[in-house]
Amino acid sequence: MTSLAFTSSAQVLSISSAYGVNLTGNERTWDCPTFDVSKLEREIKRVEDLGLKAVRLPISFRYHLKSDPDFGKKLRRLLRSCAKVKIELILANFDHQLSEEHLEEGTFQIIDQWMAVLDILPKNTKGVFLEIVNEPTISPSSWYKASMSILSEIRKRNNEISIIVGASNANSMFELSRMKPYPFKNLIYTFHYYEPYIFTHQGTSWTGDQHATVGIPYPYDEEMMPVMNTKVKGTSGEVNFRDYDKTGNIVAVEDKISQIFNWAKTHDVIIWCTEYGVTENADRESRINYLNDVSQILRKYSIPSFLWEWEGNFGVKEIMNLSNK
Template sequence: MRRMACVAAWVLGMAVAAGAAPIPLQRGVGVHEWLNWSPVEDDGSYSWPPYRSEQEWLAGHRPLTDWPGGDEFARVRSMGFDFVRLSVDPGPLLASEGAKRKQALDILAAAVERITSAGLKVVFDLHGVTQVPANSMEMIYGGADSEGVARYREMVVAVATMLVKVGTDKVAIEPYNEPAYYPCDSSGSDDWQRIMAGTVRDIRAVSSEITIVATGACGGSIAGLVNLTPDFDDSNLYYSFHMYEPHSFTHQRPDGTNTFASGLPWPADSSTPEVVAETLKAQMDAAGLISVEQVMNMVAAREAIARYFEQNWGQSQLEASFRQAVDWAEAHGIPGRRLFMGEFGVILMSTDGRMGAFDADRLRYLRAVRQQAERFAIPWSVWEFSNPHGMTVIRPDGPAVPDSLMLQALGLP
């Protein structure tokens, strides 16, 4: 009887959702450092109550006095963003039940309301991390019928129930971030298809009105999206993909302390392999690397540089990537405005030249990606608001002021 009731609720929810529409989203920014990587104790358990306060977040990588004061989310709104993609560590929710879980959910509800009070919408992104293995995304990789998936989906239902109370006109739920089910073609199992479809059914049994952000596997890439069959679709869903193509450009970073990986251009034909290699050598000279270290670096770097230029990444390949997503949507009767580019960004070159792209190349890439998304009316969220890792709207050092050139590349005032 209970199973029949659940099925009936899901069918009714799907029917009502079919006449709905997702909350309108246009230009967003990720906030990752606040409610992710929830603090843990020495024994590996979560500190309780979980999650950081807003002040602890802002003071995490710079003095609190670097921030200008006032309402930080009002600042986000004034930059031209209309929503925040809020990364939330699901670990404390998975590790708790009863009164403790309710306490964690209450903290998260207050955080969402804090953002929406500034006039911003929220995409609530359950963003699993690795610090507590038992409650990391590894728990969902045992297959669609595994106990880990069942536990995770039960947690998603609790989150959806909380968000509905906050207001379905203000929030969307994104239950998975960059799921690592591979391979990225039809040769793989149907586990991810079943997990995503089942999770949508779970949420719809809670609410027909809350917006859901679904995703393909393969790290949330376009390759994963186009391998998804949206047989669970309703008009109140977005379909996510992340744009870090080519990864060799967006994530230029070395493997060790005395290694360098930086300076690849965008587009590739705006420079040459020789110029990139010469620039890299000059940066190693400036950093004081001895000759043997430079030689070892250049052996690895020349191979990566040659591969990048052979691929000749540029505007046409970027357009082809977007076209894959748009063609998939059109083939399934899904309008482009219900695609969702949940992340894109480029690591900015560090001051010592060890990692990242030159600012001019980074800005060209950000502008090109943003323009492609807007060409198809795809809402987007840039990665991310503030961090020390080189992908940040707020400048990483000194006074916490926006990167005005980055905002310009994003088409913001």
């Protein structure tokens, strides 16, 4: 049995309830990433050793298809490696640049990218999943129009491969709960879970002043709460900070996740949570508490889940010690 022991605490991150993990890096075009198959294979072997079943691979197809003439060969090698260790692989389309201003053009570009990927994939695509767009931010109506076109074109080429699709507002579970399922078979609906953001995104520069307060514990503990950062005043973070006693606990986690579970049950569709996590700006014990609580609730509702992320500013790799017992 594989277990994870933390060096500085008796607490353990119980990721056995997670289905998989995100291996990030190939979506970060600002770093000019190289599609390093050897490194991916090493990390996938570690993931398999942990007992996880799948890897979600964020990729900028826009970048790699153009910049790397060997991308197709490398991707096929990775697929063979995943099949060898029986790890399922989600190919998630990041950096898609879909916008309201260039909706039609952007949709066509995404379709072209997926057609190129389908040309690369082998005939047997068992264990491979296509996530058409990560975290669309256009309006719900525009996203439905664009996603219908993307799904239709993929299905014309491959009627069997599993496709993952989420809602607008960055794969919001709340937007998903308002959606009507698509008229296609073999779809998996996804949502991302980072609630409450005031905890999971504390101190993250890219989310603005609303998350400037750091030292926020999980679960909520009045005696451990920091003083609100003055930068937060006047932003939505002020209200979220005030209400954290109601949102920073497992009861609130279950309340939200149960709602999307009920939506999926009503429509008889499959749902996955392809991202959940917390920034390393939070203290280690709080991170463990939070990830364990979210994992527990997702497991309770039989929702396959993917930690965000293996390495990076939300990374779980550096806070755990792998030991085989």
